[in-house]
Amino acid sequence: MIHISESLVLQTVEGFLTPDELTTLRKIMDADPQLAGWAPRFEAEVVTAPPQAQEILQQATTRAMPALRRAIPSLRYAAPWAYTVLTAGQRIPTHVDGIPDPGTEHCRLGRIGVVLEEADSGGEFYVDTTADDGIWSGRVVGEKENFLPGTPLTRSVPHAPGPDSYPHHSVPEWLAAADRTRWLTDAGAGVAVAYGAQVIHGVRPVRGGRLRKFVTDLLT
DSSP: OBOHHHHTOEEEETTSSOHHHHHHHHHHHHHOTTTTTOOOSSTTOOEEOOHHHHHHHHHHHHHHHHHHHHHOTTOOEEOOOEEEEEETTOOEEEEEOOOSOTTSTTOEEEEEEEEEEOOSEEOOEEEEEOOOGGGEEEEEEOGGGTBOTTEEEEOOOOSSOOSSOOTTSSOOHHHHTSOOEEEEOOOOTTOEEEEETTOEEEEOOEEESEEEEEEEEEEO
């Protein structure tokens, strides 16, 4: 049974990528004709990482699984890795992924991100904590969905763009109204940051240079 703490976890894996792996991944991404100069159409847009990068990232994920499962015991799989870029002035506004699909065979418990290239300044990942009731949807799941009985679910901000808007374009009113405490990370390139699906998070604006990172979902 999945415990709510697994959806609210924050766990780092130092050395997730070795220096040699980081160097190789940078060469792979820089040599890819479709991705070398790729720029997202909107903040938080991702593209699938190429096969050579997937192989390295999946090997790193396998190495990290024992550490990740100490914090997220229900974790079984990681989805294919995606790639994104933020340049000066860009950010990922505060949001929460949520669990829109409890009870599915491979339910998303959280996400994991690892920086390939740090921005010259800015671009830090952060999480917000709060006791505000406004972030909770009122929905409760239990054994039918493989959660402990009485597990509450937060609201969510979907990653897929809608017909009239892009995801994470702005902070939703229900989240902006919540009193929150911010925790800023200083995880550098190669350090994986895993966070539960019900963790409020975002990325501060890049002030100089560019931020390149890989992200994927953590699944039951």
